[in-house]
Amino acid sequence: MSANPGVLIVDDDPIVAESLGEFLEREGFATATANDGMEAINLLESGRSNGDRRAARANRFGVVITDMNMPRCTGIDLLKRVRQDFDSLVPIAITGFGRIENAVEAVRLGAIDYLTKPIVDDELRIAVDKAVRQHALLAENRELRTQLTERFGLANLVGQNHLMRKVYELVEAVAPSRTTVLISGEPGTGKSMIARAIHTMSHQAAGRFVTFACGAIPETLLESELFGHVKGAFTGADSDKPGKLSAAERGTLFIDEINSATPALQLKLLRVLQEKQYEPVGSTKTVHCDVRFILASNQSLEELVRKGQFREDLYYRINVVNIRMPALRERGGDVPILAEYFLEKHSKEVGKVITGFSEEAMRAMFSHNWPGNVRELENAIERAVVLSRRPTIELSDLPETLQPDGAAFSLRGEHAGADGTAAKGMVHIPALAGGWDIKHPVPLIEALIEPERQIILAALNANQWNRQETARQLGINRTTLYKKMKLLGLGDD
Numbered sequence: 001m002s003a004n005p006g007v008l009i010v011d012d013d014p015i016v017a018e019s020l021g022e023f024l025e026r027e028g029f030a031t032a033t034a035n036d037g038m039e040a041i042n043l044l045e046s047g048r049s050n051g052d053r054r055a056a057r058a059n060r061f062g063v064v065i066t067d068m069n070m071p072r073c074t075g076i077d078l079l080k081r082v083r084q085d086f087d088s089l090v091p092i093a094i095t096g097f098g099r100i101e102n103a104v105e106a107v108r109l110g111a112i113d114y115l116t117k118p119i120v121d122d123e124l125r126i127a128v129d130k131a132v133r134q135h136a137l138l139a140e141n142r143e144l145r146t147q148l149t150e151r152f153g154l155a156n157l158v159g160q161n162h163l164m165r166k167v168y169e170l171v172e173a174v175a176p177s178r179t180t181v182l183i184s185g186e187p188g189t190g191k192s193m194i195a196r197a198i199h200t201m202s203h204q205a206a207g208r209f210v211t212f213a214c215g216a217i218p219e220t221l222l223e224s225e226l227f228g229h230v231k232g233a234f235t236g237a238d239s240d241k242p243g244k245l246s247a248a249e250r251g252t253l254f255i256d257e258i259n260s261a262t263p264a265l266q267l268k269l270l271r272v273l274q275e276k277q278y279e280p281v282g283s284t285k286t287v288h289c290d291v292r293f294i295l296a297s298n299q300s301l302e303e304l305v306r307k308g309q310f311r312e313d314l315y316y317r318i319n320v321v322n323i324r325m326p327a328l329r330e331r332g333g334d335v336p337i338l339a340e341y342f343l344e345k346h347s348k349e350v351g352k353v354i355t356g357f358s359e360e361a362m363r364a365m366f367s368h369n370w371p372g373n374v375r376e377l378e379n380a381i382e383r384a385v386v387l388s389r390r391p392t393i394e395l396s397d398l399p400e401t402l403q404p405d406g407a408a409f410s411l412r413g414e415h416a417g418a419d420g421t422a423a424k425g426m427v428h429i430p431a432l433a434g435g436w437d438i439k440h441p442v443p444l445i446e447a448l449i450e451p452e453r454q455i456i457l458a459a460l461n462a463n464q465w466n467r468q469e470t471a472r473q474l475g476i477n478r479t480t481l482y483k484k485m486k487l488l489g490l491g492d493d
Contacts, residue, residue, distance in 0.1 A: 005062020005135050006030045007128065010040040010078060011094070012070045016117070020065060023121060024128065037066070037073025037081075044086055061089060062135035063128060068095040068102050076102075079109035088138060090131040094119060158341045160477035161331035167194065167323055174321050175201035180273065182258075182318050183296040185325030188375030191296040192256065194323060199252040204292045207251025212244040214265075215257035222265050224281045233282025245278060245289050252292045258318070259299040259310065270314045293318070328370040328377060333476035335366050336483055338374060342381035343393065350385055359487055360395040364402045367448060453488040456481070460490070 007029045011017040014035065021031040034040035044061065064082060068075035075093060082089050093106035096117040103114040112134055113127040174181055175198045183191040192211070199209045217225050224233070228243030244253060255261075261269065272278050277288045295318050304310035328335065339357065347354045357365070361384075370376055384397040395403070456474070463469045471481040485491045 004029045005132060006032065006060050008032050008034065008040060008043065008061045008064045008089075010034045010037060010064065010066040010070070010075075012036050012067065016067070016119075020119065020124070023124065027125060027128070029128070032061070036070040037075065037078035040064070040066070040078055041073065041081055044082075044089075063092065063131040064089050065092045065094060065128075068093055068106065069097065076105060076109065079106060079111060083110050088135070090134045090138070092127050092131055158338050159331060159334040160337060160479070161326070161334050162475070163326040163331055164334065167325065170321065170323050171197055171201070174198065174323075176203060178203075178292050180292075180318055180320045181294045181323060182301075182321070183294065183323045183325060184301070185296075185298065186327050186373055187298050188373035189325035189327060190374050191298075191325055192254065194325065195252070195254040195294045195296065198294060199254075199292070202252065202292060204251050208248055209252050209254065210244050210248035211254045211256060213256045215260040219262055222262060223268065226265070227268070227278050227280050229281035230283045233280075237282065240280075243280065245272070245291060246287070248289075248291045250290050252294060255293065255295045257298060258295045259297040259301060259304060263311070266311045266314050270311065270317060273314075273317050328373045332366065333480045335370075335377065336362060336480055337477075338377055339365055339381055342378045343385065346382045346385040352385060352388070353391065354385060354388060354393060355391050357393045358395060361393050361398055362487065363449070364395055364398060364404070368402050449488065452484070453490065456484060456488065457490060465491075 007024050009017045009020050009024075009031055010033070011020070012035055014033075017033040017035075021033055024031050032043065034043055064078075066075045066078050075095070079091055079093070082091055091106075091109075091111045093103070093111040093114045094117060095102060095114075106114050112131050115123055115127060171194060181195075181198060183194055185191055196209055199205060212226055214222065224237075224241070224243065226243050226245060228241055228246055229237050230240050231237055255269075268278065272289065273293060276290070277286050279286055301310055301315050301319070305312050305315050328338075339362070343354060343356070365377070365380070372379070380399050380402065381393075383399060384393045388394070388397045456470075459470045459474055460467070463473070467478055467481055467485075471478045474481065476484075
């Protein structure tokens with residue numbers, strides 16, 4: 001079978017179609033024919049052969065050669081349909097009437113070349129070779145877009161907590177527009193991933209995604225890095241240098257840690273957002289820009305405005321759509337899901353087969369407060385994967401910050417005394433099914449097992465073991481509930 005893409009030849013003159021097909025087959029192409037545009041569309045939609053002996057050998061179509069003057073469906077109509085529904089095809093137009101208007105319209109609709117009859121073999125060969133290269137380029141671009149979507153799109157964001165579902169809804173709603181987006185949240189919550197997802201799902205996805213981190217650049221270089229500079233603008237400026245704005249033209253500029261921007265930078269940025277124009281440092285030439293802006297802050301800009309540390313007019317200009325990223329401690333039910341996602345990711349990267357986590361390791365991660373948020377969790381999993389010598393991640397593989405310190409106490413299902421007070425040296429903690437008394441020193445992660453089991457069991461019983469409703473009432477997703485039930489010995493799952 002030919003490695004070249006298949007060529008569909010559309011002409012109401014069967015002699016012309018047959019002649020072109022025989023020539024292209026000698027050139028190494030699989031071909032198929034259609035008598036008019038309607039038959040060509042049916043063939044493209046169904047993928048079935050039209051009975052031509054060569055059509056059965058056409059593995060797929062990458063090029064369509066169409067006559068312009070045909071009954072039922074003209075070449076122009078076919079080109080419009082190809083452009084709308086079969087954008088992987090590269091058209092070549094042919095005609096017996098060399099009208100310049102037809103040529104212009106055909107090229108406007110995507111035809112890579114326009115040939116007049118009688119067709120010269122060399123001209124056809126050159127046109128088809130050009131179309132094949134264009135088809136390969138389109139396929140490569142689609143593959144790159146697919147990879148970008150898989151890596152940076154919404155499907156790459158992990159978490160089922162209701163706060164994260166709200167984030168996903170906002171991303172899907174705002175991505176197709178050019179609206180300025182402000183992402184707020186603590187360090188490590190995934191603000192840059194959200195920004196990339198918005199870019200990947202936007203109409204600017206074909207352009208570059210450029211990051212400008214205010215907090216990582218010396219104050220004296222902030223404006224030069226963002227706007228660029230001209231030769232001689234300052235000491236050391238030996239040549240013109242474009243800035244991040246120029247690099248992001250027709251794409252997306254992600255300005256991280258906008259809370260660190262200097263007052264001068266804030267003023268200039270306000271103008272860029274309002275007027276879409278700026279001057280490079282040391283230049284009097286105004287540059288217009290076509291850029292989508294996404295900004296992020298790890299501090300409350302509203303609080304900074306109240307303190308006079310951030311321009312109020314800039315704040316209202318960038319706070320068009322605000323996406324708040326929740327801290328990991330606010331969505332603890334996502335910890336097991338994220339942990340398994342990062343385990344699979346980093347196991348593949350280092351070439352290890354690690355099947356999961358021990359109960360002790362999972363409990364430790366579930367109990368941890370995660371001050372570094374998702375970034376801290378991923379770093380902990382990456383470290384564990386690198387250090388582990390077993391098929392499962394054990395508690396000892398996790399960082400020291402997740403190790404028990406022995407300062408906690410066990411909770412036992414014993415009721416308080418008759419006078420309603422706990423016995424000497426004991427603290428009574430009321431719970432759903434009675435109370436537990438602190439008696440014996442044990443790790444906190446073990447102490448929390450029985451209370452969690454009782455809470456989940458009570459919720460299951462209250463909902464007649466309807467797991468969907470139980471998960472909803474407990475504020476966790478159903479998958480997390482299943483895992484907890486298995487971990488705690490509840491049910492058969």
